[in-house]
Amino acid sequence: MIVSKNDIPSFLDKLIGEYQVFAPVQEGSYTLFKQICSGADAALTDGNTKLPAKEIIFPQSEKLFSYNVTAEGAKLESIIDDRKKVVFGVRPCDAKSLTLLDNVFNNDKYQDPYYLTRRANTILVGIGCNSPASTCFCTSVKGGPFDTKGLDLLLVDIGDAYVVEVVTEKGKTLIDNAGFASASEADKAAAAKAKDEAQVTCQVNTDGLKEKLDVNFYDPIWEKIHEKCLGCGACTYLCPTCHCFDIVDDAVDCNGCRVRNWDSCAFPLFTLHGSGHNPRTSNKERYRNRIMHKFKYFVDNFGEIACVGCGRCIKNCPVNMDIRVVLEDVRGSEARLDS
Amino acid sequence: MKNPYLPLPVKLVKNFTETEDKLIHTFTLQFLSEEDEKSFPYMPGQFAELCVFGKGEAPFGIASSPTEPGFLKFSVAKVGVVSTALHLMEEGTMVGVRGPLGNYYPVEEFKGKNVVIIGGGFAFTTLRSLATYMLHPDRRGDYGDITVIYGARNPGLLLYKEELAAWEQSPDINLITTIDRPVEGWNGRVGFIPAVTEEVAPSAENTYAIICGPPVMIKFTMPVLEKLGFPAERIIMSLENRMKCGIGMCGRCNVGGKYVCKDGPVFTRAQLNELPNEY
């Protein structure tokens, strides 16, 4: 199928009646995913949004339940968001990140009803990346600029129109009555060409990386790697696969809510014990944990690397820590130490 | 879908000052209904998140044993927001309990074996649960000798004095208590846990050792157990990494790829030897 770019706003307007629709919206010099009230607000520009689409499914701050406690008992009410949502214009890397997070929030013992309900009620409409940024390295972590993993529909930009590829049944229902025309052979060829020409220029060699991480926990290389890191946590807040959170109460006396907020393993208090003992005393242990978690522990637990190569942590680190360089350093740790 | 974040409301029926320094209180909690109690089936070694509505929640080991129906017990050191709020709480107040969480001591594996329980300081909570469980008349026959080596800085800091007195008299359990320095009127042993363990020298033959206490105590007791011939598979520990969710999602408590809340808190020394020492 095919849809002209000019028809996108009216298509979104129709969806807005039935769904909460989220799309990239221009905010100064960058774009952010926001709920839109009008299809015209969607800014489907090149490149990734400043923050990942993750927060639509796993908000930065979210009420889990409200409570009202008296001497006789406690009335608790879960606050579960089951509204139907469409995320329009999500990039393949962000869509894939949700498939990784699914493992966490639906683990071998527990299900998280907040995340899973939102996830089940959300349709992800992706736009492939014709011109990936210099910081993108999705192809090095088993993704790609037109990868459909996690998506329900994929749009391929062929100039003044998008060729629409149906990925799931869920995606199909969204366009069943949209009145899109069938894509001609020429349109399909144009889409194939766009896919072909998209160049992820940056390649990170991950050969042997896991094997290295399996054995180098105590390697002196970690003393050097973290040196620049300030422990500000920006990389973790911007990362589509990071999922750490804190749980706090927001209440006046016995009436209130329990709330969860994003947290970060980059912070010293994150692991501080009540006794004062802290198993990760410095940025060295904390930065190492971030790398280990993404490239070893997650692989051990779920068989996949927990990085989608979106490059946000590279673009936004205040001291220019570059995860690509870190991975190269880790891979070459023995050679470096020998010299 | 069951919501693992929702606590069960429970009534605080007793707020007991456990230690002389008043820093540890033991709380007895009662479920509001039998149905609630049934929905909380636990085993020795498991923990729960205790919630003080308006203040938040924190994880604590369950000190009571499933063989003691009708209530839950927790012993809590006053260190921060939730624990302080609990300490100040009046009897009859409503709090919340979320769990049971984590794995438990492998009591099935202990069958037909001797068990040595080694505890230091106020980490004795889930060890009390374990000892009480095994001493229950229906179960005592399942196990061989049960030895408890339990130490505190001074006699006033020992927890569960009533139970200790009863165990002292019981032929079913061999209790050795110790304090760091001599005190007038103390008839038990004097000395640190590692040294006392070496003196008592429990036989490693057909025996499991369960050890819980501050990191230094564990660090120095471990070589003693090894010298006595305990293999790493039969040394059992309980970790206390900082936790929030308790269900393997908040990412806080990992040791390597394992989450203490979900894969632990109980691990064998052999399992820990495979993991980085971030605990």
Ligand SMILES: Cc1cc2nc3c(=O)[nH]c(=O)nc-3n(C[C@H](O)[C@H](O)[C@H](O)COP(=O)(O)OP(=O)(O)OC[C@H]3O[C@@H](n4cnc5c(N)ncnc54)[C@H](O)[C@@H]3O)c2cc1C
């Ligand atoms: C499996 C498990 C079992 C446990 N069992 C028990 C038990 O049976 N009994 C028991 O007493 N404890 C137990 N603990 C420890 C207990 O969970 C902690 O002591 C608990 O977090 C206390 O909660 P709190 O809200 O009172 O403390 P918090 O307010 O969370 O404070 C905890 C510590 O962190 C420090 N801290 C917090 N915020 C800051 C800050 N902003 N800046 C600097 N420092 C800060 C505090 O000074 C304090 O030392 C257990 C822990 C685990 C994981």
Ligand code: SF4
């Ligand atoms: S953004 Fe950069 S400085 Fe901040 S925690 Fe991440 S790596 Fe360290």
Ligand code: SF4
């Ligand atoms: S680690 Fe960096 S590049 Fe990888 S997914 Fe997270 S933010 Fe993107």
Ligand code: FES
């Ligand atoms: S406490 Fe959240 S992962 Fe263990």
